[in-house]
Amino acid sequence: xxxxxxxxxxxxxxxxxxxxxxxxxxxxxxxxxxxxxxxxxxxxxxxxxxxxxxxxxxxxxxxxxxxxxxxxxxxxxxxxxxxxxxxxxxxxxxxxxxxxxxxxxxxxxxxxxxxxxxxxxxxxxxxxxxxxxxxxxxxxxxxxxxxxxxxxxxxxxxxxxxxxxxxxxxxxxxxxxxxxxxxxxxxxxxxxxxxxxxxxxxxxxxx
Amino acid sequence: xxxxxxxxxxxxxxxxxxxxxxxxxxxxxxxxxxxxxxxxxxxxxxxxxxxxxxxxxxxxxxxxxxxxxxxxxxxxxxxxxxxxxxxxxxxxxxxxxxxxxxxxxx
Numbered sequence: 001x002x003x004x005x006x007x008x009x010x011x012x013x014x015x016x017x018x019x020x021x022x023x024x025x026x027x028x029x030x031x032x033x034x035x036x037x038x039x040x041x042x043x044x045x046x047x048x049x050x051x052x053x054x055x056x057x058x059x060x061x062x063x064x065x066x067x068x069x070x071x072x073x074x075x076x077x078x079x080x081x082x083x084x085x086x087x088x089x090x091x092x093x094x095x096x097x098x099x100x101x102x103x104x105x106x107x108x109x110x111x112x113x114x115x116x117x118x119x120x121x122x123x124x125x126x127x128x129x130x131x132x133x134x135x136x137x138x139x140x141x142x143x144x145x146x147x148x149x150x151x152x153x154x155x156x157x158x159x160x161x162x163x164x165x166x167x168x169x170x171x172x173x174x175x176x177x178x179x180x181x182x183x184x185x186x187x188x189x190x191x192x193x194x195x196x197x198x199x200x201x202x203x204x205x206x207x
Numbered sequence: 208x209x210x211x212x213x214x215x216x217x218x219x220x221x222x223x224x225x226x227x228x229x230x231x232x233x234x235x236x237x238x239x240x241x242x243x244x245x246x247x248x249x250x251x252x253x254x255x256x257x258x259x260x261x262x263x264x265x266x267x268x269x270x271x272x273x274x275x276x277x278x279x280x281x282x283x284x285x286x287x288x289x290x291x292x293x294x295x296x297x298x299x300x301x302x303x304x305x306x307x308x309x310x311x312x313x
Contacts, residue, residue: 016221163219177220184229187219203219 003132004139005159008149009067010176011036011198012163017173018146028083030173036166039198040064049093060195067162071096072138073131075124077148078102081117091115097134099127101148124151146174154182158205161187165199211253211311214245239273246278253311256288263297285310 012018013036020030029036040046044055045064055061074094081100084092091112092098098117101124109117120127131140142152152158163176186206193200216226254262262279269276284300293302303310 161219175221180220 002137004070004072004135004137006128006152006157007067007071007139007141007160007162008152008158009141009162010144010149010164011039011166012176013166013168013170013173015169015171016175016177017170018144018176019173020170021172023083023174025083025086028087030170032168032170033173035168035170036164039164039166039195046093049095051091058195059193060198060200063164063193063200067141070139071141072135074098074141074143075127075131075148075152076100076143077145080143080145080148097131098143099131099134101127101151124148124155124157128152128157146176146178149176150179153177153185153205154180156207160190161203161205163201163203165201167198209250212245212249243273243275246275246282249282251283251285252279253285254287256286256291259284259286259288259291259295259297259300263295263300267297 010018017033018036019028020033020035023030023033027033039060042056043061043064044057045061045068047053047055049068073096076098078100081102088111092115095114098115100117100119102119102121104119105121106119108119111117118130120130128140142149142158149158187203188206189201190204191200191202215223216230217223218229266276266279269280280298282299284295284297285303286295286300287303287307289304291302295302
């Protein structure tokens with residue numbers, strides 16, 4: 001079976017933040033960080049994933065659909081899981097296997113709608129290997145947070161980065177591309193789609 | 208009052224420093240036209256000291272077919288610095304020592 005790619009798909013402020021300041025369990029996206037995901041809330045596919053009806057179907061919605069369709073499994077950091085588990089409730093929006101990077105092992109968590117959380121304690125490569133196996137040839141998405149994405153980028157394991165560039169300066173928060181210490185990473189711009197509220201930038205990571 | 212525009216070369220991770228060290232491989236005709244049009248639609252340049260000193264070394268005396276060098280040499284330039292002293296050597300350059308917002312409005 002052909003192997004899928006390893007993707008990052010994430011909303012980022014013009015100043016490079018994926019959350020506002022003071023994010024935590026009570027404020028998953030930090031102060032003002034909800035603005036980063038505003039472009040999603042009206043879309044048919046986002047609403048459908050979150051048990052809501054109606055919404056817009058336009059180029060933004062197509063981009064989101066595309067992201068859902070090509071991905072067969074998700075990897076995320078423990079912190080992201082911790083802050084978002086509550087808001088996600090019993091039917092998290094993934095509807096596919098999710099592998100959580102952690103230092104503390106725990107039993108897998110089975111949620112409604114086909115989302116399972118498997119906790120991986122033996123590193124990012126093991127998590128990716130398990131996600132690839134579960135994805136059945138589809139892509140694996142590294143959902144976040146910033147540290148998990150940085151680890152995969154540093155290890156040279158990412159194939160594609162899609163940034164949804166939101167026109168706001170958050171001023172502070174968690175930076176997507178921090179602590180890379182890798183020198184330069186060459187990217188090839190493969191697609192740019194402009195929407196009124198957000199610009200979708202896609203890059204191939206040149207290896 | 209006219210708009211104040213910031214137009215920067217920026218890496219995806221947000222670095223704008225020393226573009227001469229990394230931006231040249233991405234240069235193309237489209238960018239050249241954009242920068243040329245941008246310069247010709249501006250009436251003045253607002254610069255910090257470091258950028259001013261870099262430009263003041265690079266641009267005077269240069270000239271090329273598109274007219275970029277002539278235009279940038281001829282435009283009024285306002286340089287924000289507390290350490291430089293007048294007169295500034297690059298043509299049509301004026302020093303702003305303080306009250307940046309006030310000076311830009313006037």
